[in-house]
Amino acid sequence: MFSSGPGLAIDPTWVLGSCKGILIGRELKVEHEKSSRVNNVRETIQRCAMVVLELVAQIPLPLMLFGVASLLYVLYLFSSTPGCAKCPPGPRPLPLLGNLLHLDLTRFNICTHELSKKYGSVFTVHLGPKKVVIVTGYKAVKQVLLSPSEFQEKDMLVIFREMFHGQGVLFANGKSWKAMKHFCLGSLRNFGMGKAAGEEVIIKECNHFIEVLEKFKGEPFDVELLDASVSNIICTILFGDRFDDADPTLREMLAYLKQTIDLISSAEIQLHSVFPWLSWCGGLLLRNRSEALKNYRFCTEKMKVLVGQFKDTFSPQDCRGIVDDFLLQQLKESDQPSSYFSNGNLLGIIRDMFVAGTETTYISLVWGLILMAKYPDIQDRVQEELSQVIGHREPRLKDQKNLPYTNAVIHEIQRFGSPISMITRTTSFDVTFQGYLIEKGTKTLLSLESVLRDEDEWETPHSFNPGHFLDEKGCFTRRDALLNFSVGHRACPGESLAKMELFLFFTFLLQRFRFSPPPGVSQDALDLNPVACFIKKPSTHRLCARTSA
Numbered sequence: 001m002f003s004s005g006p007g008l009a010i011d012p013t014w015v016l017g018s019c020k021g022i023l024i025g026r027e028l029k030v031e032h033e034k035s036s037r038v039n040n041v042r043e044t045i046q047r048c049a050m051v052v053l054e055l056v057a058q059i060p061l062p063l064m065l066f067g068v069a070s071l072l073y074v075l076y077l078f079s080s081t082p083g084c085a086k087c088p089p090g091p092r093p094l095p096l097l098g099n100l101l102h103l104d105l106t107r108f109n110i111c112t113h114e115l116s117k118k119y120g121s122v123f124t125v126h127l128g129p130k131k132v133v134i135v136t137g138y139k140a141v142k143q144v145l146l147s148p149s150e151f152q153e154k155d156m157l158v159i160f161r162e163m164f165h166g167q168g169v170l171f172a173n174g175k176s177w178k179a180m181k182h183f184c185l186g187s188l189r190n191f192g193m194g195k196a197a198g199e200e201v202i203i204k205e206c207n208h209f210i211e212v213l214e215k216f217k218g219e220p221f222d223v224e225l226l227d228a229s230v231s232n233i234i235c236t237i238l239f240g241d242r243f244d245d246a247d248p249t250l251r252e253m254l255a256y257l258k259q260t261i262d263l264i265s266s267a268e269i270q271l272h273s274v275f276p277w278l279s280w281c282g283g284l285l286l287r288n289r290s291e292a293l294k295n296y297r298f299c300t301e302k303m304k305v306l307v308g309q310f311k312d313t314f315s316p317q318d319c320r321g322i323v324d325d326f327l328l329q330q331l332k333e334s335d336q337p338s339s340y341f342s343n344g345n346l347l348g349i350i351r352d353m354f355v356a357g358t359e360t361t362y363i364s365l366v367w368g369l370i371l372m373a374k375y376p377d378i379q380d381r382v383q384e385e386l387s388q389v390i391g392h393r394e395p396r397l398k399d400q401k402n403l404p405y406t407n408a409v410i411h412e413i414q415r416f417g418s419p420i421s422m423i424t425r426t427t428s429f430d431v432t433f434q435g436y437l438i439e440k441g442t443k444t445l446l447s448l449e450s451v452l453r454d455e456d457e458w459e460t461p462h463s464f465n466p467g468h469f470l471d472e473k474g475c476f477t478r479r480d481a482l483l484n485f486s487v488g489h490r491a492c493p494g495e496s497l498a499k500m501e502l503f504l505f506f507t508f509l510l511q512r513f514r515f516s517p518p519p520g521v522s523q524d525a526l527d528l529n530p531v532a533c534f535i536k537k538p539s540t541h542r543l544c545a546r547t548s549a
């Protein structure tokens with residue numbers, strides 16, 4: 001995915017830094033050695049690369065930049081407009097670099113918005129030599145998502161293929177994905193979603209987080225503290241029990257998850273996805289890639305230990321959670337050589353549920369608290385409604401229908417602060433879409449952000465406005481264009497669970513606390529611009545939570 005990641009723009013300081021690193025003789029590391037023949041070829045390429053880089057490094061920088069710019073300009077002038085007449089339109093690409101120099105990928109959503117104004121809701125850009133079709137706006141994106149067969153497969157960053165090998169759900173395709181998605185939906189229903197037991201698990205975590213916040217006595221706290229409580233919900237559903245907040249396994253997994261998301265957002269990894277052959281230069285040029293792969297291997301080892309403990313204590317009569325449910329299925333299909341219930345898929349399911357079930361919900365909640373601190377009038381109205389309808393007792397899911405304003409605010413938080421701004425697909429065959437030809441295997445980026453900010457669907461798309469979800473009588477009203485969980489065959493299987501979590505956490509916290517910016521920071525100064533990242537995260541990190549009167 002190329003969401004609002006900080007981009008493919010090549011930072012010259014980074015390139016020079018890497019060259020310098022090479023010249024001072026950093027040791028060559030060649031990853032994933034498969035055969036000595038391949039190694040020899042790689043080593044030769046690396047040696048050649050070093051020689052070339054040494055030569056290039058001797059050229060004065062201004063001269064080198066002038067040379068590269070002139071070469072690209074000449075190539076641009078002599079290149080014919082690529083693509084076919086029937087393909088979606090788009091800016092004219094440079095040879096090799098495509099539109100990388102036109103696109104500010106640290107503001108990819110804004111770029112996409114601007115390009116869609118010029119070229120329409122379906123257009124082509126070239127990320128390096130790779131042609132990518134971008135689809136924007138509610139109508140076009142929904143049409144792709146609900147297409148029966150045209151855009152079936154998910155397209156993935158190269159690093160995800162290297163890490164996950166098509167196991168699990170999130171980064172899988174084909175028959176294995178289908179079997180695992182079916183399992184996830186069924187097992188989530190059994191152990192979490194739409195059940196009283198699921199509600200109890202969430203309420204336990206809400207009360208736990210309230211205790212954590214009370215210890216700050218109104219002093220500023222780091223919103224990242226929320227991640228352990230949110231994560232413990234999916235951990236309980238997976239493993240049958242929560243981790244202590246300070247448990248080293250939980251802390252390490254959360255830290256590695258955050259670090260890996262930042263690494264994957266880096267220019268290096270985005271660049272690698274455009275030019276996969278860069279990995280032939282080993283760990284030298286792609287240190288973030290090596291670091292992300294190392295993190296992933298570390299987490300996989302941790303998960304293997306956990307799974308081992310589960311296998312040792314597994315009893316088919318007493319399923320503790322999704323992991324046991326998987327082991328039971330594995331046992332039932334043990335005589336079927338083609339079964340998808342493999343150990344690899346078990347690790348994949350745990351990883352996907354942990355990642356998707358933690359980061360997205362936690363970020364949505366953080367957006368919610370920041371928005372309440374920024375707009376105290378809206379916070380007042382929510383607290384007034386909670387006090388009238390619920391009073392001092394604990395909120396419950398059944399209260400939702402009696403809290404129209406609070407419900408509208410929670411839905412608007414999901415629209416305004418949706419963590420996933422882009423999803424990817426690829427065409428399974430040549431497709432005619434909205435009159436354009438999209439050739440087989442074309443990477444297709446669907447901008448969910450453009451749906452959630454579609455000017456034809458939302459009255460004030462760029463402002464936080466709970467009125468989007470209220471009718472003229474003040475009753476809560478659903479909006480079809482709220483596609484933050486996606487739709488169609490790849491839609492989020494955790495949608496119901498996430499909605500339960502958002503409602504309960506939000507009402508528990510707002511009933512108990514008044515959220516405000518830290519001392520010295522005004523409401524106006526609270527920054528609503530997301531940090532450029534693979535996942536759309538807010539940049540503010542500290543807030544105050546004072547006990548409500």
Ligand code: HEM
Binds near residue numbers: 418419486
């Ligand atoms: C506010 C919270 C959440 C949001 C906004 C969200 C959103 C999404 C989106 C947009 C997708 C991609 C769908 C696509 O490619 O079309 C997705 C996939 C997925 N989500 Fe969520 N999600 C959330 C919470 C959760 C939770 C709590 C879980 C786990 C229980 C979860 C598990 C998954 C999985 C396993 C997939 C992959 C589905 C597939 O590829 O078929 N998500 N989610």
